[in-house]
Amino acid sequence: MSDAVERVELAPGYSIARVINGCWQLSAGHRREEPDPDRVVAAWRRLAEAGFTTFDCADIYTGVEELLGLFLRRWRADGLDPDAIQIHTKYVPDADELAGLSRARVEAIIDRSLERLGVERLDLVQFAWWDYAIPGYVEAAGWLEELRQAGKIRHLGATNFDVPRLREMLDAGIEVVAHQVQYSLLDRRPENGMVELCRERGLRLLTYGSLAGGFLSERWLGAVEPEIPENRSLVKYRLIIEELGGWELYQDLLRAAGEIAGAHGVTLGNVASRWVLDRPRVGAVIAGARNDDHLEENLRLFSLRLTESDLDGLASVIAAAAGPGGDTFGLEREPGGPHSAIMWKNLNR
Numbered sequence: 001m002s003d004a005v006e007r008v009e010l011a012p013g014y015s016i017a018r019v020i021n022g023c024w025q026l027s028a029g030h031r032r033e034e035p036d037p038d039r040v041v042a043a044w045r046r047l048a049e050a051g052f053t054t055f056d057c058a059d060i061y062t063g064v065e066e067l068l069g070l071f072l073r074r075w076r077a078d079g080l081d082p083d084a085i086q087i088h089t090k091y092v093p094d095a096d097e098l099a100g101l102s103r104a105r106v107e108a109i110i111d112r113s114l115e116r117l118g119v120e121r122l123d124l125v126q127f128a129w130w131d132y133a134i135p136g137y138v139e140a141a142g143w144l145e146e147l148r149q150a151g152k153i154r155h156l157g158a159t160n161f162d163v164p165r166l167r168e169m170l171d172a173g174i175e176v177v178a179h180q181v182q183y184s185l186l187d188r189r190p191e192n193g194m195v196e197l198c199r200e201r202g203l204r205l206l207t208y209g210s211l212a213g214g215f216l217s218e219r220w221l222g223a224v225e226p227e228i229p230e231n232r233s234l235v236k237y238r239l240i241i242e243e244l245g246g247w248e249l250y251q252d253l254l255r256a257a258g259e260i261a262g263a264h265g266v267t268l269g270n271v272a273s274r275w276v277l278d279r280p281r282v283g284a285v286i287a288g289a290r291n292d293d294h295l296e297e298n299l300r301l302f303s304l305r306l307t308e309s310d311l312d313g314l315a316s317v318i319a320a321a322a323g324p325g326g327d328t329f330g331l332e333r334e335p336g337g338p339h340s341a342i343m344w345k346n347l348n349r
Contacts, residue, residue: 005051006302008283010124010204011155011177016054016086018277019298020206021047021289023068027061035290041071043292048075048085050295056180056206056286058090058126059109060347065089065116072118088124088206089113090159090180091144095130095345103143109348110147126157126180126206130345132165132333141174148175157206160329163193170201178283181328183207185216185253185272185314186240194328195281204283207276211287212237216272221254235342243324243331253317260310266300274304275314 006018021044026035044055057064068087076082091109093101113122127144129137147153158166159180170176179198183190183205190205198205211217213233225247226238241250257271264271273285287298324331331339 003051004299004302005053006277008204010283014086014123014155014177016088016284017052018284019052019273019301020054020056020088020284020286021052022208022286023055023057023064023289024061025288025290026067027058027064035067037067037070039291040067041074044068044071044289045075046292047289047295050292050299052289052295052298053084054086054088054284055289056088056208058092059113060090060092062347065113069116069118082119086123087117087119088126088157089117089122090126090128092128092159092348093130093140094348097348098129098131098134098136101136101140103146106140106143107147107152110144110152114152121151122153124155124157124178125153126159126178128159129161129165130333130343132162137165138169138172138174141169142172145174160332162327162330163197166194167197176201176203178204178206180206180208180286182209183276183279183282184210184212185257185275185318186212186237186244186250187324188318189324189326189328189330191279192325192327195279198281203281205279205281206284206286207282208286209237209240210273210276210285211269212240212272215241215250216254216257217269218258218267221258221268222251232342236339239331239339239342240324243322245320245322249317249320252320253314256313256317260306260313263310264304266304267297270297270301270304271306271310273301274306275311277301278306 007015008018009015055068057068072082125144127141144156148156155177156175157178158176181190215237244250257268261268261271276282276285332343334340
């Protein structure tokens with residue numbers, strides 16, 4: 001495998017690639033067409049051989065754990081080291097079942113992920129909770145910790161928690177090593193306390209949305225504001241652009257990032273991803289991996305070094321941003337709000 005891909009240690013003896021292959025686009029709720037398993041597995045093989053050995057999925061990404069299980073079976077059948085691959089999944093209990101959640105139900109979902117992936121132990125399980133008005137997230141995290149101690153889970157992570165609730169879990173003795181959050185040039189909410197908490201407790205941030213669903217790319221530079229985005233992911237990030245301050249300010253940011261990209265001979269997406277990778281406590285960015293089309297582009301990310309002048313240019317635009325403000329995932333939790341309205345909260349039946 002190539003050593004060109006940067007790696008980071010989440011825990012002693014456990015390192016991951018700093019660009020994680022995100023598999024959400026292959027789930028039934030996101031994909032545009034049924035994936036060809038052979039083509040997907042072959043593409044993942046090329047990514048892993050190039051050094052992108054870490055994959056992100058979830059119990060609610062319908063069909064994805066099974067695809068990754070097929071990938072692992074073929075990887076092992078070819079005599080390759082299964083320990084060279086890291087599979088990160090999630091435990092996302094349905095909003096409708098939070099009030100009645102039981103230890104047996106938690107273990108059943110973890111057992112299902114083990115079966116789908118065809119492994120004896122899950123590398124990293126990232127825990128989510130939809131509604132803080134319903135108690136039980138610390139207790140549920142404790143059940144996951146028991147399963148970790150029993151050997152079914154290697155490491156625990158969290159996803160989309162806010163600062164006080166993540167601190168509460170950590171204070172309860174839950175051994176969380178990473179927290180998956182949205183973080184980009186457009187959305188810097190982790191800087192409102194989450195980065196500092198992770199610094200205090202030694203956690204790494206694993207970031208999604210660093211390309212804002214493709215909005216941070218040359219495709220949108222100089223583009224007219226779309227009336228209705230073509231899919232739910234674009235709706236999600238279009239709302240973030242509104243929180244930022246609107247289309248004009250977003251275009252200013254694209255122009256600034258585009259000029260930097262041109263000066264370095266890379267893509268605008270490379271600049272956006274490198275900016276996130278260089279932020280304090282960020283361990284890795286998660287990039288969509290339906291195929292290996294962006295393999296070479298992602299490799300260029302590791303030779304890119306943003307200068308002080310580059311960072312100042314981006315900061316001058318960001319300084320004019322109105323938002324988004326508040327804690328991590330706070331907008332997405334507001335009852336009746338536009339960000340919450342597009343969330344699918346019952347996918348784990």
